[in-house]
Amino acid sequence: MSQDRLQRFTFTGQPVRGAHVRLPESHRAVLACHAYPEALKPLLGEALAAVVLLSATLKFEGKLSLQIQGEGALRLLLVQCNEVQQVRALAQWQDPVTSSDLTQLLTNGQLALTIEPAQGQRYQGIVPLEGPSLAACLEAYFQQSEQLPTRLYLAADGHEAAGMLLQALPAAGPDTEGSFQHLSTLADTLKPEELLNLPAETLLHRLYHQDPLEVYPVTGVSFRCQCSRERCLGALATVDFQELQQMLEHDGEIAMNCEFCNHTYRFGPADIQGLFPDPASPTQH
Numbered sequence: 001m002s003q004d005r006l007q008r009f010t011f012t013g014q015p016v017r018g019a020h021v022r023l024p025e026s027h028r029a030v031l032a033c034h035a036y037p038e039a040l041k042p043l044l045g046e047a048l049a050a051v052v053l054l055s056a057t058l059k060f061e062g063k064l065s066l067q068i069q070g071e072g073a074l075r076l077l078l079v080q081c082n083e084v085q086q087v088r089a090l091a092q093w094q095d096p097v098t099s100s101d102l103t104q105l106l107t108n109g110q111l112a113l114t115i116e117p118a119q120g121q122r123y124q125g126i127v128p129l130e131g132p133s134l135a136a137c138l139e140a141y142f143q144q145s146e147q148l149p150t151r152l153y154l155a156a157d158g159h160e161a162a163g164m165l166l167q168a169l170p171a172a173g174p175d176t177e178g179s180f181q182h183l184s185t186l187a188d189t190l191k192p193e194e195l196l197n198l199p200a201e202t203l204l205h206r207l208y209h210q211d212p213l214e215v216y217p218v219t220g221v222s223f224r225c226q227c228s229r230e231r232c233l234g235a236l237a238t239v240d241f242q243e244l245q246q247m248l249e250h251d252g253e254i255a256m257n258c259e260f261c262n263h264t265y266r267f268g269p270a271d272i273q274g275l276f277p278d279p280a281s282p283t284q285h
């Protein structure tokens with residue numbers, strides 16, 4: 001198993017669940033894909049940790065996306081996690097990026113969470129991006145759209161990325177608020193370096209040795225892009241045959257770049273011919 005691990009837990013007798021994640025390998029793999037500005041690296045790591053933690057609260061097959069969009073040095077940040085905790089990320093920015101602070105990075109920002117189940121309806125919730133940190137913005141999101149008290153602790157330094165989530169269970173009883181307050185007050189004492197460096201077991205013991213909790217089997221997390229040559233060909237098959245021919249004549253090939261992992265797929269005349277076996281009616285495909 002990779003070093004990247006997700007640990008879910010629930011408190012015994014307190015209607016609160018939690019999750020802890022450390023993602024050194026995935027964080028580094030994401031950063032290796034593009035020449036990201038130094039100042040953006042911690043935010044990418046925090047967003048990766050956040051999307052994995054949020055995936056731990058869902059029972060679904062499909063894809064969860066966390067997206068930040070706005071005006072300023074940071075245009076777009078998108079991180080995705082599927083039901084087996086495979087993650088990928090991308091950012092679009094405009095140089096120079098001089099601050100890691102969300103409020104400096106973009107204005108008129110929006111934060112969107114999208115669930116795309118393998119089967120069934122796509123769900124998207126959007127809130128204005130208000131708050132000093134990604135964790136604060138996500139907490140506000142859960143307050144507004146889910147009415148679920150949620151706390152997130154995120155840390156990343158360009159090498160390590162880690163996080164912890166606490167969330168009141170849906171339809172919990174009258175003692176929920178007290179429990180949630182108690183458990184999050186303890187977690188508020190966490191320092192970023194503890195999040196980044198301590199294994200889940202040590203960290204949970206340090207915070208909650210007086211609050212019995214049940215831990216679930218550890219889940220591995222990995223960086224894996226969902227792009228493929230077949231998917232690119234599928235996209236090309238929706239383009240007009242004549243247009244593709246013109247591109248081939250102009251460049252000798254058609255190159256498609258994946259914005260997530262930066263891999264380039266190249267297609268020649270034979271690939272394009274293969275997509276349109278009957279050029280008399282190419283738009284039928």
Ligand SMILES: [Zn+2]
Nearest residue numbers: 225227258261
């Ligand atoms: Zn890719």
